[in-house]
Amino acid sequence: MSNTPPRTTLEQWALLDALDERGSFEAAAESLNRTQSSVSYGLKRLQEQLPVTVLEPQGRRTVLTESGWLLLQRARVLLHEFRRLERLAATLGQGWETTVRLAVEIVMPLEPLLEALARFTEQAPQTQVQLVETVLSGTGEALVRHQVDLAITGLIPPGFIGDPLLRVDFVAVARHDHPLHRLGRVLTLDDLRAHRQVVIRDTGHWRPVDSGWLEAEERWTVSHLRTAIALIERGLAFAWIPESSIRAELARGELRPLPLESGGHRPETLYLVLADPTAAGPATRALGVCLRERAQAFQSMGQGV
DSSP states (O other): OOOOOOSSOHHHHHHHHHHHHHSSHHHHHHHTTOOHHHHHHHHHHHHHTSSSOOEEEETTEEEEOHHHHHHHHHHHHHHHHHHHHHHHHHHHHTTOOSEEEEEEETTSOHHHHHHHHHHHHHHOTTOEEEEEEEOTHHHHHHHHTTOOSEEEESSOOTTOOEEEEEEEEEEEEEETTOHHHHTOSOBOHHHHHTSOEEEEOOOOSSSOOOTTOOOOSSEEEESOHHHHHHHHHTTSOBEEEEGGGSHHHHHHTSEEEOOBSSOSEEEEEEEEEESOTTTOOHHHHHHHHHHHHHHHHHHHTTOOO
16 A cells, blocks of 8 residues: 555545535635635646546536546545544544433334434534333343443333433223224223233343233233234234324224223333433433433323323
């Protein structure tokens, strides 16, 4: 690999990029807050240092040649990476973390989560987010083991504090033609225990929790909420599912709430927990603010319940 320094500079390629984008030397100079003569001189130097022609006159305009266009496409990749490098340096200079680790209970509604991540990206484009989807005690274990900086959980482990983030309303459901619906009456727990229930596997390893299991004669365990919903849609089981996750299926009548004498709806609160409030950096705190704002907006629209 040659140690010969490049004959051209990123600044020169940035001038060429501006000229192509703006269409004239004058407009390119204005966009870069430069004088027109400095732009012309920089591009002249670029041309002198290359073995191919990159610019040619076309009427009263100066345009890229085919070779110039091909070279500019490669240069734009380098310009993009260089700008990212400068933004990263600015982020580090402000003390923002390069990575935030977030554990999210799998029942967290997807819409406010994605909106919060999108807003956070605008504020900290150079900070990576490592998102871990967890279930029940698995979220607490991630906090205790210092594997995450921030967590959304329904079970706050001892030694941690959290702020209420969102209420999730679980509803007992089965497919519209499930045998439980065909009974045509109010259901008891004994009715449920005679049929297959699907539950989501706890991702914790220390003390796994069987949340919501009724000791039904048949129990299927899955690892993801979407899988549980698919089984229910096939008529293979019943379960308590976050209403926000099956709103469309309920509206179409494909799934129906089970007419339980009690416990058909089970509200649960999700909490936002900082793993270490005293050491949390600005990026971690900014992501927390984004999550609170979007969760509040989601809840106020009546979508969380």
